[in-house]
Amino acid sequence: MxxxxxxxxxxxxxxxxxxxxxxxxxxxxxxxxxxxxxxxxxxxxxxxxxxxxxxxxxxxxxxxxxxxxxxxxxxxxxxxxxxxxxxxxxxxxxxxxxxxxxxxxxxxxxxxxxxxxxxxxxxxxxxxxxxxxxxxxxxxxxxxxxxxxxxxxxxxxxxxxxxxxxxxxxxxxxxxxxxxxxxxxxxxxxxxxxxxxxxxxxxxxxxxxxxxxxxxxxxxxxxxxxxxxxxxDADTLFREYRRDVQRFLTGTRDTMPALPAHYFEPRTEQAVAAFTERARVDRDPAVWDLFPSDWAVRPAxxxxxxxxxxxxxxxxxxxxxxx
Missing domain, CATH: 3.40.50.880 (Class I glutamine amidotransferase (GATase) domain)
Incomplete structure (x- = not known):
């Protein structure tokens, strides 16, 4: 009903x-x-x-x-x-x-x-x-x-x-x-x-x-x-992670957030992890443009x-x- x-x-x-x-x-x-x-x-x-x-x-x-x-x-x-x-x-x-x-x-x-x-x-x-x-x-x-x-x-x-x-x-x-x-x-x-x-x-x-x-x-x-x-929702953890990454890149957060555990499917996790390392080394708002746009949660x-x-x-x- x-x-x-x-x-x-x-x-x-x-x-x-x-x-x-x-x-x-x-x-x-x-x-x-x-x-x-x-x-x-x-x-x-x-x-x-x-x-x-x-x-x-x-x-x-x-x-x-x-x-x-x-x-x-x-x-x-x-x-x-x-x-x-x-x-x-x-x-x-x-x-x-x-x-x-x-x-x-x-x-x-x-x-x-x-x-x-x-x-x-x-x-x-x-x-x-x-x-x-x-x-x-x-x-x-x-x-x-x-x-x-x-x-x-x-x-x-x-x-x-x-x-x-x-x-x-x-x-x-x-x-x-x-x-x-x-x-x-x-x-x-x-x-x-x-x-x-x-x-x-x-x-x-x-x-x-x-x-x-x-x-x-x-x-x-x-x-x-x-x-x-x-x-x-399926994408809520993703959106929270993305928000915290933006805060790190713009200087309103001191540390780079950890990836959500056991959440992304393997290829997405690899891509996001690579971006995370790049952002940690090159802390610049312009790096945000490299954030992976194609992502997926582990379906099971x-x-x-x-x-x-x-x-x-x-x-x-x-x-x-x-x-």
Whole structure:
């Protein structure tokens, strides 16, 4: 059944203004999109596509929300005004499930971020007003810090690429996913498994290279935390890498980014690696013209990644509807 994106973030006016929406024959899912201007439209599209792929015969309505403390330019504010509800709208709405995206880090610590206070209000609201909430990337780190005081740790290098993951807890959210899970990761920070386990979190999947992938904790709502990005498009890691190369060549980044691990097909990886070495030696914006225009992702990896992502969200929607 096609996914419908509701106007201005809010469920129908005739619905009660608080509590969950379960039982009305339609699943109402909220998306709090905290991504910066350059990425928030793509993020909206990625989650909408993934929910549409996962919904099957279930009628799913997607309601869009934005935090006012996330910095926006004029064009983005104009776009949001016609499609997105505010935090106050969210707190007055009636949803079955919620997805909260990461955000651009601007401060040295999460508690110093300009959006920290609003993001913690989302955490507190979601605990008592959703059947389940997915916290993605920085939002996952912020939620566990707010809930249990678990601080993330800075990695020496960016965890960047498409990584093998193994199921740790049988069944549940990963039921029916391919045996060879592949999940994109793109982050500078990590959470220690020991810290999570000591506070009652259950590890659903981990990667030998990338660390914890998915973990959960049952509050009044089932909270699902993703350090990876199963929602990514096939070219998202490529575009992130290309952006960081440009930043290096123009002097706004100090180091040349590493290639995304296990992502490009071999010929592309060789061509990009050769360009990387040239750019490292001859750091000049003009070198950008030599960036390979013909590139490809490893097809088998892409198929497993997209199949895993759809099944994860299919299981999540089933959990939301059965609550």
């Amino acid at each position: 096609p996914l419908m994106v509701a106007a201005l973030g809010c469920p129908p006016d005739q619905a009660p203004k608080t509590g969950r929406a379960t039982g009305r024959g339609t699943l109402h899912i909220g998306l709090v999109n905290n991504m910066p201007d350059a990425a928030f439209k793509a993020t909206e599209r990625q989650f909408a596509r993934l929910l549409a792929s996962a919904s099957g015969a279930v009628d799913v309505r997607l309601h869009l929300f934005s935090l006012g403390t996330v910095a926006r330019g004029a064009a983005a504010r104009s776009y949001l005004a016609g499609r997105y509800g505010t935090l106050r709208d969210l707190e007055g709405s009636r949803l079955d499930g919620l997805i909260v995206t990461g955000a651009e880090p601007l401060a040295a610590t999460l508690t110093e971020e300009p959006y920290w206070a609003e993001l913690t209000r989302v955490v507190d609201w979601a605990e008592h007003n959703t059947a389940s909430t997915i916290w993605s990337c920085l939002a996952a780190h912020a939620a566990v810090l707010h809930l249990d005081g678990i601080a993330r740790r800075r990695l020496p290098e960016k965890r960047f690429g498409l990584f093998d993951c193994v199921e740790v807890t049988a069944g549940g959210l990963l039921r029916g996913t391919p045996a060879g899970l592949r999940v994109p990761h793109s982050r500078w920070n990590d959470l220690a498994e020991g810290d999570l386990r000591s506070h009652g979190y259950r590890i659903a999947s981990r990667s030998p290279e990338a660390g914890i992938d998915t973990f959960t904790k049952q509050w009044a709502s089932l909270f699902v935390f993703l350090q990876g990005h199963p929602e990514y 990896m892409l198929q497993l990644w997209q199949a895993s992502a759809a099944q994860l969200y299919r299981n999540w929607l089933a959990a939301v509807s059965s609550d």
